[in-house]
Amino acid sequence: MPAKTKPLVIVTRALPAAVETRLRELFDARLNDDDHPMSQAELAAAVASADVLVPTVTDRIDTAVLSHAGPNLKLIASFGTGVDHIDVQVAMSRGITVTNTPGVLTDDTADMTMALILAVPRRLVEGLEVLQHGEWPGWAPTWMLGRRIAGKRLGIVGMGRIGSAVARRARAFGMQIHYHNRRRLPAVVEQSLEATYWESLDQMLARVDIVSVNCPHTPATYHLLSARRLKLLKKDAYIVNTARGGVVDEAALIRMVEAGELAGAGLDVFENEPALNPKLIKLARAGRIVILPHMGSATLEGRIDMGEKVIVNIKTFIDGHRPPDRVLLSML
Numbered sequence: 242m243p244a245k246t247k248p249l250v251i252v253t254r255a256l257p258a259a260v261e262t263r264l265r266e267l268f269d270a271r272l273n274d275d276d277h278p279m280s281q282a283e284l285a286a287a288v289a290s291a292d293v294l295v296p297t298v299t300d301r302i303d304t305a306v307l308s309h310a311g312p313n314l315k316l317i318a319s320f321g322t323g324v325d326h327i328d329v330q331v332a333m334s335r336g337i338t339v340t341n342t343p344g345v346l347t348d349d350t351a352d353m354t355m356a357l358i359l360a361v362p363r364r365l366v367e368g369l370e371v372l373q374h375g376e377w378p379g380w381a382p383t384w385m386l387g388r389r390i391a392g393k394r395l396g397i398v399g400m401g402r403i404g405s406a407v408a409r410r411a412r413a414f415g416m417q418i419h420y421h422n423r424r425r426l427p428a429v430v431e432q433s434l435e436a437t438y439w440e441s442l443d444q445m446l447a448r449v450d451i452v453s454v455n456c457p458h459t460p461a462t463y464h465l466l467s468a469r470r471l472k473l474l475k476k477d478a479y480i481v482n483t484a485r486g487g488v489v490d491e492a493a494l495i496r497m498v499e500a501g502e503l504a505g506a507g508l509d510v511f512e513n514e515p516a517l518n519p520k521l522i523k524l525a526r527a528g529r530i531v532i533l534p535h536m537g538s539a540t541l542e543g544r545i546d547m548g549e550k551v552i553v554n555i556k557t558f559i560d561g562h563r564p565p566d567r568v569l570l571s572m573l
C-alpha cells in the first residue's frame with residue numbers, strides 16, 4: 242500500500258456509532274450515512290478508489306466488481322464471519338487480502354440457534370399468536386402439544402465455533418449430540434462435548450431428530466442438504482438453519498414441509514435474501530415453520546465487537562503485519 246497518512250477505507254453499511262467514530266479517528270473513512278445497500282456499480286466504484294473495503298454479507302463482491310479493483314485496494318476487511326458474498330479466490334489472485342470477524346458472534350448465533358431448536362418443536366410462535374389474536378380456549382390436556390427436546394438427537398452439520406457452541410447449549414437441555422464435519426474433532430474435544438461423529442452425513446441424517454446447519458456456504462456445501470438428503474430425515478424431524486440459505490435446498494425443504502414429510506423448520510437464513518419465497522411466509526403463518534430475518538448475530542455487543550475486529554484487521558495490515566483474521570482458501 243502506498244505511504245499515506247490515512248488510508249481510504251470505504252465502509253458499505255452503517256455501523257454502530259462507536260465503531261464509526263473509531264474508524265474516522267484512525268482512517269480516511271467513507272461511511273454510508275443513510276445505510277442504503279450499495280448497488281454493484283457503487284461497489285465497483287468503491288473498489289476502484291479504496292485502499293481498504295469494508296463490506297458486509299449484503300454486498301456481492303464478485304468477479305465483475307473485483308475487475309474494477311484499483312491498484313491501491315489491498316485489503317477487503319469484511320464485517321461478518323461468512324465470506325460467501327466475496328469471491329475470495331479472485332480477490333487473492335489480484336493480491337487482495339480478505340479478512341473476516343469470527344469468534345465474536347459465536348455465542349450470539351448459537352443462542353439464536355438454540356432459540357429456534359426450542360421454538361419450533363415447542364410451538365412457541367403459535368402460542369404467542371393465539372394470545373395476540375385473543376383466541377385462547379384455555380388450558381387443555383391435549384391442546385398445543387409440541388415435542389420434547391430432552392433426550393432427542395441433535396445432528397450438527399459443521400462442528401466449528403458456532404456448531405460447538407450449539408452442542409454445549411443443547412447438552413444442557415439434555416439432547417444427545419451427533420455431528421458431521423469436514424474433519425473429525427480431536428477425541429478430547431469430542432468427549433468434552435459428548436458428541437458422536439458421523440463420517441457419513443447420510444447416515445447421521447437418517448438417525449437424528451433435529452438437524453442444525455452450522456457450516457459455511459462454499460462450493461462444496463451448496464445444497465449439501467439436497468432434496469435426496471432431506472428425504473433421509475425421519476418424518477417427524479426438524480431442521481434449523483442459522484448458517485446460510487444456500488446450504489439447504491430451500492425448494493425441496495418447502496415441498497417436504499408442505500407434504501408433511503418433515504415436521505418443521507427454523508430458518509434464520511434464506512437462499513435469496515432479503516427476498517423470501519412466499520411459500521415460506523405461508524408455512525410460517527400456518528405455524529409449520531419459524532422464520533427470522535437473519536438475526537443470528539444481531540446483538541449490540543456483537544456488532545461493536547465485529548467492528549473492533551475489522552479495525553484490528555485493518556490496522557495490523559496497514560502496519561505491515563499479517564491480520565489476525567486472514568481468510569485462507571483452505572478454510573473455504
Ligand SMILES: NC(=O)c1ccc[n+]([C@@H]2O[C@H](COP(=O)([O-])OP(=O)(O)OC[C@H]3O[C@@H](n4cnc5c(N)ncnc54)[C@H](O)[C@@H]3O)[C@@H](O)[C@H]2O)c1
Nearest residue numbers: 322323350399400401402403422423456457483484537538
Ligand atoms: N445467522 C447468522 O447471523 C450467522 C452469524 C455468524 C455466522 N453465520 C454462518 O455460520 C457459519 C459458521 O460460522 P463458524 O464461526 O462456526 O465457522 P467455523 O469455520 O468455525 O465452522 C464451520 C465448520 O464447518 C465445517 N465445514 C466446512 N465445510 C464443510 C463441509 N463441506 N462439510 C462438513 N463440514 C464442513 C468446518 O470444518 C468447520 O468445522 C459462517 O460461515 C456463516 O455463514 C451465520
Ligand SMILES: O=C(O)[C@H](O)CO
Nearest residue numbers: 298320321322323538
Ligand atoms: O456471517 C455472518 O457474520 C453473519 O451472517 C452476519 O453477521
